[in-house]
Amino acid sequence: MGIDVVRTRDAAKLEPLDIVVDVGGVYSPEKHRYDHHQRGFSEVFGYGGFDKIKLSSAGLVYKHFGKEIIAKRLGEGVSVDDERVEVLWLQLYSEMIESVDGIDNGVNISSAPLAYTQRTDLSSRVKRLNPNWNEPTSDAIYDEKFFQASKITGEEFLSQLDYFAFAWLPARDVVKVALEKRHEVDASGQIVVFNQSCPWKDHLFTLESTFPASTPQILYILYPESDAPGSKWRIQCVPQSSDSFVNRKSLPEPWCGMRDEKLSEVSGIKGGTFVHASGFTGGNETFEGTLEMARKALKA
Known part of the structure; x- marks a missing residue:
């Protein structure tokens, strides 16, 4: 027009x-x-x-x-x-x-000096x-x-x-279903599994705000790296807010910066691939290995 x-x-x-x-x-x-x-x-x-x-x-x-x-x-x-x-x-x-x-x-944008431009x-x-x-x-x-x-x-x-x-927006339904099933993953309810990667942060915080005040915070998200059969899996820490770089609970410090065999040795979990130096994300060859990472991190 x-x-x-x-x-x-x-x-x-x-x-x-x-x-x-x-x-x-x-x-x-x-x-x-x-x-x-x-x-x-x-x-x-x-x-x-x-x-x-x-x-x-x-x-x-x-x-x-x-x-x-x-x-x-x-x-x-x-x-x-x-x-x-x-x-x-x-x-x-x-x-x-x-x-x-x-x-x-x-x-x-902030009342304090900005960390970068x-x-x-x-x-x-x-x-x-x-x-x-x-x-x-x-x-x-x-x-x-x-x-x-x-x-x-x-x-x-x-x-x-x-x-x-x-x-x-379509990811909201994926996140909602995963949150509803989180106690099937781990009794704590603090680990959520997605069967595919999707934009989850905004939806998680929105849906989590509807939970009873006594509900434990969700700490870790697990998802496959791709849709391909046999894909490796990732674990990601939930941040304090959707735009924060501060995690609710980071992965254990001894794991940070470790890769492959060294990570498996330090963590005691077979199939480790990496943990980021900042401890906000990591990976394993299998879903079971990544779930074990999350469970150990909960207790750390």
């Missing part, structure tokens, strides 16, 4: 337009005006607990149109009221749009499209750069949406 795009701050030129984004000094969904620069603007996403970051124009557009876009992407006949749409709408805001809002509004985010990629200070500029050049940025942003948005819709 072709649309005409006008890039201007001229109020007279903005007035007849169907939708105005990021300029104009007005936030009015009824009039399709979505600016966030005006004094007194304080709109937040307001759903799913996302109420700390003031919205940028990206967040405003997503808040009002995101569900329609997601429903259309899921396929013909999918309604904005579909439960999947709500889940994806919140997930994509968390994983992509909130950071754009925070960066655009000058919100630091991260400049591969979408906002940084778009910013680098601007002409360099020592290059010539013109309205035509800025228009060209704008459309390049629009293309990159659109591709990134749809790429993330497709991942969450067609890979991440």
Whole structure:
């Protein structure tokens, strides 16, 4: 569908337009005006607990149109009221749009000094499209750069949406079934087995939050390295949160950095393949060997 795009701050030129984004000094969904620069603007996403970051124009557009876009992407006949749409709408805001809002509004990602610099985010990629200070500029050049940025942003948005819709979301049922069967794996209920690798972290934390408060935390995940017959198996520690590098309980320190025969000797478990130096993951030739690793790690 072709649309005409006008890039201007001229109020007279903005007035007849169907939708105005990021300029104009007005936030009015009824009039399709979505600016966030005006004094007194304080709109937040307001759903799913996302109420700390003031919205940028990206967040405003997503808040009002995101569900329609997601429903259309899921396929013909999918309604904005579909439960999947709500889940994806919140997930994509968390994983992509909130950071754009925070960066655009000058919100630091942390109150403490960062351990390292991260400049591969979408906002940084778009910013680098601007002409360099020592290059010539013109309205035509800025228009060209704008459309390049629009293309990159659109591709990134749809790429993330497709991942969450067609890979991440279907994994929820896999995780749910595995959690229900965890006591069949080990009486502790702290070891979960997946028969195939899948995106499990977000779903595990969401589903685990519905358990009674007295339920022991899940500590280890087991899964095959591939779908091929006779595949080796992996063990992975559950982190403290889905974006944390700190484990609830790491694999035993004497195993860390060990491989093959040396690992089997140190652990007392045949078929060892490796344990990462940080102790967050490891492997064995067989499921039985990996399960023994998990059980020994529980007692360590």
